[in-house]
Amino acid sequence: MTLKWLLVRRITLVAIACLFAGSLIAIYRVASIAKHQNEELAQSVSRQLNLQLLRIDTMLDIxxxxxxxxxxxxxALQPGQCVQLLKQDGSEWRTSCSGVDTVSNPSPQWFIDAYRSFAGGEMRVSRPVSYRNKVAGSVVATFNPAAIAGETWHTIAPVFGFSALLVSLLCIVTYYVIDRALRPTTVILDRINRLAKGDLSSxxxxxxxVEINRISEVFNALVADLKRASSERAELARRLVDAQEQQRRHIARELHDEIAQKLSALNALAACLRIAVQHDATKLEGEARALEDMASSLMTSLRKTLTYLRPQEIDDLGLLPSLEGLVAAYNTEAKGRTRYTIETSGDVxxxxSETRAHVYRIIQEALNNAAKHANAQNVKVTLNQFRNVAGEKIELAVTDDGIGPMPDAKQKTFAGSGLIGMRERVLALSGSLDAGPLEQGGFGLHVQFPSHVHGSAA
Structure with a gap:
């Protein structure tokens, strides 16, 4: 069911409910009037008969x-109204009734039955007939339910016809009013369907x-965010592919230029050593020393290559010693122009292993950005573990007092300087990342993520 028909149906049900409530009020009002008439009749007849007993007692009557x-x-009795005088034993003494006019006030049987269920029976009202505490009988006034139902039907029957016409007109008017008011929803649904199919130009x-316009504003903002996120993901995918190819080329070059050549030289030297042994053993010392130097150089090149792929000290020494060594390396390279510090708390x-690698790479990239772009005197790394209502979390911050990177003029966001890659790592940690200029000056990177999360391979 569409929203338009749902609203029309509910408004129609409300109108019918109001009509039904009005009918019940009319029935209750007619019943109350009839009951009041019975009470007045019973009271008047009882008073008249009590007065006759007084006259009999004073010899004014027999x-x-x-x-x-x-x-x-x-x-004067109302149509359908009866008055009876009952003896003390309950037997009828006198009675008088007024007939029911079923011709001028006809009412359907279903309405009479409904009235009996709602208003009750004959509306019996009884008053005693007595003098000086001697009860002679009782006066009972009643109303025929058919008569009251006819009077009620005569009252509300015209309203039913008019109300039916009014409800029909209300449904028609409501349909067109709601149809006009909900026309923007057709456009909204069309744009949502286009967005679901991947059309980010919606x-x-x-x-x-105002309310629908607010939906438009939020939708457009979400589409813009989604478009920016998709663009960043595409850019990141491109960079990851390029980085992978560059890494492969670097490994191939290192293996070819360093290890392969030195292994070839080592092989040649070993051949020379074999030949020299056959002729003159005194030449062995020089060739052996050269062989040792070449092996040492080969090990150094291999260690650099492995460090480029993944810092081994993270697994061997732990995260904190690796970060302290990273900060010390940047201090050495800065030569006093920039002071790098690190503060930690908690058992990080x-x-x-994967999460530690993510943390190391995020800090490494942040320090690299600070060294290249911040022009700062102080760069501070903070790594804390804390607990809140959501559980244990890790808080990471890298702040500096420099000028900070300038935002991209087109995207109005800090999309460069490795922040896209850091966002992806934080996303892998189910965390949040905030990066931007600080109020007191400089640039700040703040990351939070659950400490129990399992990151992907670095």
Whole structure:
């Protein structure tokens, strides 16, 4: 069911409910009036008969004329109304009723039955007939339910027809009003379907209705964020592929230029050594020393290559010693122009190997950015473990007092300087990243992520 028909149906149900409530109020009002008429009739007849007993007691009337029912019949009874005089044993003494006019006020049987269920039976009202605490009988006034139902039907029947016409007109008017009010939803659904199919060019126009226009603003902002995120992901994928190829070329070059050549030279030297042994053993010392130097150089080149692929000290020594060594290396390279410091708290060594590698790479990239772009005097690394209501978390911050990188003029975001790669690593850690200029000057990188998360391979 569409929203338009749902609203029309609910408004129609509300109108019908109001009509039904009005009918119940009308029935209750007619019943209350009938009950009041019964009470007045019973009270008047009881008072008249009590007065006759007083006259009999004072010899102004004779007992055999009691009850003087001619006086009672002088009262104007309503259609369907009866008045009875009952003896003390409950047997009927006198009665008088007014007929029901079913011709001028006809009412359907279902309405009479419904009225009986709602308003009750004959609306019986009883008043005693007594004098000086001597009860002679009781006066009972009743109403025929069919008569009251006919009066009620006569009251509400015209309203039913008019209300049915009014509800029909209301449904038609409501349908067109709601259809016009919900026309923007057609545009919204079309843009959402296009977005679901991957069309990031979807944009919503401005609308007059404030609430719907707010939906348009939020939708356009979400599309812009999604487009920017998709662009960054595509750029990151491109960079990752390029970096992979560069890494492969670097490894191939290192293996070819360093290890392969030196292994060839080592092989040649070994051949020379073999030949020299055959002729003159005194030449062995020089060739042996050269062989030792070449092997040492080969090991150094191999160690650099392995460090480029993955710092071995993270697994051998731990995260904190590796970070301290990284900060010390930057201090050595800065030669006093920039002071790098690190502060840690908590047991961050409990992180798994992949997460430690992510943390190391994030800090390494942040320090690299600070060294290249910050022009700072002080760069501070903070790594803390803390606990809040969400559980244990790791907080990482790298701040400097330099000028900081300038935001990209087109995207209005810090998309360069390795931040895209850091965002992907933080995303892999199920964390959050904030990067930008600080109020007091300089640039700050702040990262938070759960300490129990399992990162992907670095």
């Amino acid at each position: 007992p055999k004329r009691f009850p003087d029912w001619d006086l009672v019949t002088s009262y 944009q919503l126009p401005s609308f007059r209705v 060594e409990e992180l798994n």
